[in-house]
Amino acid sequence: MSTSALSTPSSVLEAGHRELVDAFESFVRRELVPLAAELPETADQPPADLRAYVRKRSAALGFYAGDYPEELGGADMPFTAVVLLHHAAGRSGCPLAPYALAGSDGPSPLLRHGTPEQIERHLVPLVRGEQARCLALTEPQAGSDAFRLTTTAVRDGDGWVLNGRKTFVSNADRADIALVVTATDLGEGAGPTGGATAFVLPMDHPGLRIGQRYEGMSGEPLFELTLDQVRAPMDAVIGGEEGVGAATALAMDSLSRGRLVVAAMCNGIAEYALRLGVEYARERKAFGEPIGNYQHVQEHLVATRAEVEASKLLTLACARLVDEGTEAPENAALAKLTASETAVRAVDRSLQVHGATGWVRGHPLEFLYRYVRMTTIIEGTSEVQKVIVARAMGLG
Ligand SMILES: Cc1cc2nc3c(=O)[nH]c(=O)nc-3n(C[C@H](O)[C@H](O)[C@H](O)COP(=O)(O)OP(=O)(O)OC[C@H]3O[C@@H](n4cnc5c(N)ncnc54)[C@H](O)[C@@H]3O)c2cc1C
CATH class of the missing domain: 1.20.140.10 (Butyryl-CoA Dehydrogenase, subunit A, domain 3)
Structure with a gap:
């Protein structure tokens, strides 16, 4: 008898979504467990191409970013269902199961506030599992106090110039886009006083570079990202003009x-x-x-x-x-x-x-x-x- 077969108080709250959880668990058992069995026993992390395959397959089945609207490639699930799927992934013990659900490389809620063009170009491929992203927020002197930023975005004509250094960024080595949060300088010589602004940039954007690699306890590396005179157009600001200074x-x-x-x-x-x-x-x-x-x-x-x-x-x-x-x-x-x-x-x-x-x-x-x-x-x-x-x- 497994503990998951026990009748527990929380089963009461799971009841409304049992079919969905059963379907996800069946997908994990039938498709992911056999794939995981082929991984070397001591490999901490699955290879990037296998993670990408799992992401896309799960998105095609409607699990990956289930709480996003159908028109964006999601399944319109309630958030409670998403929480139950993440629970089921952890409970399965299958090392590939967590990658079947949107996490730190998946669609970012920040992009839900994007312009219609940003939603189409960046959010939809993330919801469909076709692309991955990273979030560059933390800095050497800004961790828990995350918005005490020294990476600046200075207004320059129609666009922006970004400079600074980000640390401990997950997924930077295999992301297609980076969401970069900066202190805003509105160009009046007053310094970065205009709140925080988030940008969406392709990883190969000129001036954006991956620096130091930090090896983590669980084999998942983190990365430094440097921004050196990065020129970003206005349509890279998440939310467009309304997004300026609004990232917090x-x-x-x-x-x-x-x-x-x-x-x-x-x-x-x-x-x-x-x-x-x-x-x-x-x-x-x-x-x-x-x-x-x-x-x-x-x-x-x-x-x-x-x-x-x-x-x-x-x-x-x-x-x-x-x-x-x-x-x-x-x-x-x-x-x-x-x-x-x-x-x-x-x-x-x-x-x-x-x-x-x-x-x-x-x-x-x-x-x-x-x-x-x-x-x-x-x-x-x-x-x-x-x-x-x-x-x-x-x-x-
Ligand atoms: C596996 C992993 C993945 C990560 N991925 C990303 C990522 O993708 N993008 C990104 O931007 N960042 C990422 N981070 C960074 C993460 O967000 C920071 O590590 C976190 O915010 C804590 O900041 P810090 O490490 O600088 O610790 P600090 O803020 O320096 O804190 C050090 C200690 O002081 C305590 N402390 C701080 N302030 C207070 C307070 N007011 N009261 C009481 N105690 C306090 C903290 O709790 C902690 O114990 C990742 C970190 C890890 C470990």
């Missing part, structure tokens, strides 16, 4: 969705780690008995189950609020905080239950132990989520 407001609009998607993936990973732990505890014997008979081992697994169920309920409830248009940012912050911290603990405990077996390279828990660690940093660190919640509670 545009990004805020989508923060909750991004955080809830990470939360859903974390809940799925935690559930997968729990399943591996329970199965192993039933089989592995020590001192003549299955280790699952020992209360110290049960403690690891029952504590994880309690945390995962609570976290799933919180994430799903927030997703529903998004669909109802009543989500408040502190709820998504709570969900992301809870889910990412739960997933880190769940993987750690399951690895402990596996002993040396889980520590060995090639075991799924060895990889997940490194992979899951990023989730308390991306989309706002755990501390930043706490700051958001504290402020909402009238503190600080």
Whole structure:
């Protein structure tokens, strides 16, 4: 019996989308698991061409960017359904499943605020999985305080000149376009005082270069992007003239969705780690008995189950609020905080239950132990989520 077959409190909230989740799980089992079986056991990341294939195939089946409108290539799904699919991808344990759903290289909510021409030219190929993008926001001196930017866009006649340096950019090596967020200088000699402006640029745009490569814990590299006298036309500003100085407001609009998607993936990973732990505890014997008979081992697994169920309920409830248009940012912050911290603990405990077996390279828990660690940093660190919640509670 697997833990996913258990009747759980969160099953109640999943009920409305069970057919969709079943169809996605069947796609993962029938098409992605056999492809993943051909990957070298110790490969942390699938090759770029395989990721691109998975993305396109999933988009053709209607899963990839399901919450985008049909006319843009999506499936008009409610956000709750998207959250359940991300959960199912994490829970599957299939290393290719996360690439079947839009993530950090997929359609960006920022582009939903693009001009009709930007939507057609840039957003539609991303929704269809035909292209990939990266987001260049973080700078050496602007991480959690993401909009204290020193990369500038200076108005120059009809267009702009961009200069600066971005760090820790995911997907830069295989993206078709970069979304670059800059401090705006309206050219009155007052310096970058005009708020933040986001640009969409092809990766081969003159003056835009990939610099340093940072090797990450889970094999996924990050990159530096440098902008040296990059000349950008007005139609590269996301949202056109109205987008000038408006990037912060545009990004805020989508923060909750991004955080809830990470939360859903974390809940799925935690559930997968729990399943591996329970199965192993039933089989592995020590001192003549299955280790699952020992209360110290049960403690690891029952504590994880309690945390995962609570976290799933919180994430799903927030997703529903998004669909109802009543989500408040502190709820998504709570969900992301809870889910990412739960997933880190769940993987750690399951690895402990596996002993040396889980520590060995090639075991799924060895990889997940490194992979899951990023989730308390991306989309706002755990501390930043706490700051958001504290402020909402009238503190600080
Ligand atoms: C795997 C991965 C992928 C990434 N991909 C991208 C990407 O594609 N594009 C991009 O632009 N960036 C990306 N980033 C960067 C990411 O957004 C930043 O790492 C994140 O915003 C945190 O910034 P920082 O690393 O500079 O940490 P800092 O902001 O320097 O924080 C350091 C520590 O101080 C804490 N801290 C900071 N401020 C406060 C506060 N007010 N109260 C309490 N504690 C605080 C933090 O929580 C953290 O523990 C990625 C990072 C990782 C790890």
